[in-house]
Amino acid sequence: MVSGIPLFRGLQHEQIELIVTSMADQMFDRGQTVLSEGETATGFFVLVSGRVKIFKLSPDGKEQILHLVCAGESFGEVPMFAGGHFPANAETIEKSRVFFFPRAAFLDLIQKDPSLAMNMLAELSRRLRQLTRLVEELSLKEVPGRLAAHILYLSNAGGGADEIELDITKGQLASLLGTIPETLSRILGKMSSQGIIAVQGRKVRLLDRKAIEDLSAGEKFVI
Amino acid sequence: MVSGIPLFRGLQHEQIELIVTSMADQMFDRGQTVLSEGETATGFFVLVSGRVKIFKLSPDGKEQILHLVCAGESFGEVPMFAGGHFPANAETIEKSRVFFFPRAAFLDLIQKDPSLAMNMLAELSRRLRQLTRLVEELSLKEVPGRLAAHILYLSNAGGGADEIELDITKGQLASLLGTIPETLSRILGKMSSQGIIAVQGRKVRLLDRKAIEDLSAGEKFVI
DNA sequence: CGGGTACTTGACAATGGTCAAGTGTGGTGG
DNA sequence: CCACCACACTTGACCATTGTCAAGTACCCG
Numbered sequence: 001m002v003s004g005i006p007l008f009r010g011l012q013h014e015q016i017e018l019i020v021t022s023m024a025d026q027m028f029d030r031g032q033t034v035l036s037e038g039e040t041a042t043g044f045f046v047l048v049s050g051r052v053k054i055f056k057l058s059p060d061g062k063e064q065i066l067h068l069v070c071a072g073e074s075f076g077e078v079p080m081f082a083g084g085h086f087p088a089n090a091e092t093i094e095k096s097r098v099f100f101f102p103r104a105a106f107l108d109l110i111q112k113d114p115s116l117a118m119n120m121l122a123e124l125s126r127r128l129r130q131l132t133r134l135v136e137e138l139s140l141k142e143v144p145g146r147l148a149a150h151i152l153y154l155s156n157a158g159g160g161a162d163e164i165e166l167d168i169t170k171g172q173l174a175s176l177l178g179t180i181p182e183t184l185s186r187i188l189g190k191m192s193s194q195g196i197i198a199v200q201g202r203k204v205r206l207l208d209r210k211a212i213e214d215l216s217a218g219e220k221f222v223i
Numbered sequence: 224m225v226s227g228i229p230l231f232r233g234l235q236h237e238q239i240e241l242i243v244t245s246m247a248d249q250m251f252d253r254g255q256t257v258l259s260e261g262e263t264a265t266g267f268f269v270l271v272s273g274r275v276k277i278f279k280l281s282p283d284g285k286e287q288i289l290h291l292v293c294a295g296e297s298f299g300e301v302p303m304f305a306g307g308h309f310p311a312n313a314e315t316i317e318k319s320r321v322f323f324f325p326r327a328a329f330l331d332l333i334q335k336d337p338s339l340a341m342n343m344l345a346e347l348s349r350r351l352r353q354l355t356r357l358v359e360e361l362s363l364k365e366v367p368g369r370l371a372a373h374i375l376y377l378s379n380a381g382g383g384a385d386e387i388e389l390d391i392t393k394g395q396l397a398s399l400l401g402t403i404p405e406t407l408s409r410i411l412g413k414m415s416s417q418g419i420i421a422v423q424g425r426k427v428r429l430l431d432r433k434a435i436e437d438l439s440a441g442e443k444f445v446i
Numbered sequence: 447c448g449g450g451t452a453c454t455t456g457a458c459a460a461t462g463g464t465c466a467a468g469t470g471t472g473g474t475g476g
Numbered sequence: 477c478c479a480c481c482a483c484a485c486t487t488g489a490c491c492a493t494t495g496t497c498a499a500g501t502a503c504c505c506g
Contacts, residue, residue, distance in 0.1 A: 056355070058363035059441040066358060081341070082348035087355045110340070117333075117340035118304070124347040125305035131354040132279070132310045135289060138361045139401040140281035142461070170485065178362040183462055185486055218282040365493070393453065406494060408454055424503095 002099070005046055007074050007123060010115040022105035026098045034076075034090040034098060041079035041086055043102040047071055050096025053172065054088050065176040067130065068093075068168065074123060080107065093172065138178045141218060144187050146177045148215035151197070155206060162209075166202040190221070225322070228269050230297050230346060233338040245328035249321045257299075257313040257321060264302035264309055266325040270294055273319025276395065277311050288399040289354065291316075291391065297346060303330065316395065361401045364441060367410050369400045371438035374420070378429060385432075389425040413444070 002008060002023070003016050011019075028034060034045060034052060052069040066088055069075050079085050080103055110116045137146045150173070154164040166173055174184040191197045196212060198205040206212060215221055225231060225246070226239050234242075251257060257268060257275060275292040289311055292298050302308050303326055333339045360369045373396070377387040389396055397407040414420045419435060421428040429435060438444060 056359040056363060058359075062363055064358060064362040066355060078348045078351050080348075081344040083352055087352045110344075111337040114334040114337075114340065117337065117344070121304040121333075121340070121343060121347065124344065124351060125301045125303075128301050128347060128350055128354065129306055129310045131351065131358060132289060135287060135354060135357055135361065136279040136281075138358065139287040140279060140285055169483095171483095180463065181485065182464085182487085186462090189486080392451095394451095403495065404453065405455085405496085409494095412454080 001048070004072070005074075005099075006072055007046065007119050008116070009119060011113060015109060015113060015116075019101065019105065019109060022102055024100040024102075026100055028092040028096045028098060030092055030094050030096075032092050034092060035086050037086055037089050039086050040084055041076060041103065043100055043106065044074060044076040044080055045090070046074045046099045046101070048097040048099055050092055050098075051094040052090050052096060052098075053093050054090050055175065056088050062180075063175045064178055065172065066134065067127070068176070077120065077124070093168065141216075142221070143177060143179050143183055144191070144215050144221040145218055146179075147184065147187055147191075148212045150177060151204060151206065151212055152216055154204075155209075162206045164204050164206070166204065170202075187221075224271070227295070228297075228322075229295055230269065230342050231339070232342060234336060238332060238336060238339075242324065242328065242332060245325055247323040247325075249323055251315040251319045251321060253315055253317050255315050257315060258309050260309055260312050262309050263307055264299060264326065266323055266329065267297060267299040267303055268313070269297045269322045269324070271320040271322055273315055273321075274317040275313050275319060275321075276316050277313050278398065279311050285403075286398045287401055288395065289357065290350070291399070300343065300347070316391065364439075365444070366400060366402050366406055367414070367438050367444040368441055369402075370407070370410055370414075371435045373400060374427060374429065374435055375439055377427075378432075385429045387427050387429070389427065393425075410444075 002020050003011070003013075008016060008019070028050070035041075037056070047069045049071050052075065053065050054067040054069060054075055055063050055065045057063055067075075069090075075090055076086060078087055110120060137149060141149070151164065154166070155161060158164055168176070170184055170188075171181045174181045177184065188197070188199050192199050194211075196208045196215075198207055225243050226234070226236075231239060231242070251273070258264075260279070270292045272294050275298065276288050277290040277292060277298055278286050278288045280286055290298075292313075298313055299309060301310055333343060360372060364372070374387065377389070378384055381387055391399070393407055393411075394404045397404045400407065411420070411422050415422050417434075419431045419438075421430055
């Protein structure tokens with residue numbers, strides 16, 4: 001199971017053995033907190049099954065999702081290498097199984113095995129790239145553009161299919177796009193009434209891919 | 224000179240020698256492009272002296288600064304470990320000297336020297352933490368809050384001094400805060416007229432630190 | 447001294463957030 | 477099996493924040 005985790009690809013069997021002895025196996029119900037911003041980190045996590053959201057909270061309770069963790073991905077590694085405390089919160093949005101790896105044993109291992117270090121560098125780099133895109137969207141695009149980009153992303157992830165399924169609630173999608181459910185609802189409504197998409201529950205059908213691409217590229221959205 | 228770069232701290236002399244033979248030394252005037260988004264990366268950079276901005280551009284030319292690189296810092300490492308192309312642009316904002324390290328030689332070295340890998344992991348982690356904060360500010364704070372946070376950051380960086388010096392133009396500060404010069408100018412004006420700060424050119428005097436902290440924490444800004 | 451850039455200020459428009467009041471809808475317990 | 481409750485979502489009216497456009501001022505550098 002551990003050897004199937006992408007982060008540990010290429011490791012020797014004996015080192016997998018070693019890592020297994022130190023780790024902990026945890027179960028979470030939906031909506032439970034895995035880690036909180038500011039906490040001192042004693043290790044990092046790998047999501048085995050389920051779904052976890054990484055997010056920031058404003059003082060008055062607004063939430064910005066930074067990342068949705070999928071099975072096989074790690075999270076909470078940043079304080080292992082810098083700072084010591086978690087920069088954001090993590091909470092399950094489904095019943096989830098999580099492996100916890102204590103800091104010391106892992107740091108020990110990473111210094112011995114270059115492939116583990118390279119895997120971790122690749123993972124952090126992907127994360128940087130993705131956060132860079134999030135900043136770009138928040139700062140340089142309006143909500144319709146962000147939504148269009150997300151729809152295209154889901155479509156591409158599904159092999160370019162014209163019908164996609166939002167895998168989260170619309171409230172969470174709003175939080176991921178840096179807006180609120182009301183605004184998202186309105187924009188989905190407008191896009192529907194213009195014949196760009198058709199929405200039914202969590203299913204979205206792409207009716208005019210060109211128009212969606214234009215929106216994603218910053219084209220103005222006229223009512 | 225190379226051994227003074229934080230990223231290379233802890234390396235053996237012979238490995239420093241090795242790295243020096245492969246690197247290139249480049250000079251840039253103010254306002255020159257060091258790398259462009261989407262370009263295929265053949266290596267990464269370390270800023271020796273001067274100043275570099277890392278930024279994203281919207282299709283219609285609006286700019287969002289992601290990071291201001293200081294002397295000694297590296298940039299452009301992400302595609303070394305994931306993706307292959309640069310996720311953003313880099314341009315000098317002062318006359319600058321830059322060392323370029325080709326990909327192959329560096330990857331070779333990093334796999335042999337755990338301390339180099341750890342330094343790089345620490346650097347990427349710091350970057351992630353900082354980008355996370357940028358997302359938080361863009362999404363969860365209004366412009367006065369972001370400005371207040373930046374002023375406090377500069378003050379803390381200067382040992383808690385009550386008089387700080389903006390080390391960039393106000394136009395660039397606007398781009399760093401995810402807004403435009405007009406808006407920044409107005410907000411600086413309001414904060415001045417309320418006696419929270421005093422602005423003179425690039426000098427800002429903190430007159431009411433408590434009020435600035437409140438703003439930074441999300442307190443509403445009443446005119 | 448001149449020219450370009452940085453910055454400021456004003457009037458205006460629009461994006462998107464707030465508040466409030468619905469309308470489903472799925473799951474649980476009676 | 478149905479009723480009800482909680483929660484997700486939608487819709488409307490309103491308004492705050494901030495961006496746009498335009499014009500004018502200050503300032504630095506040659």
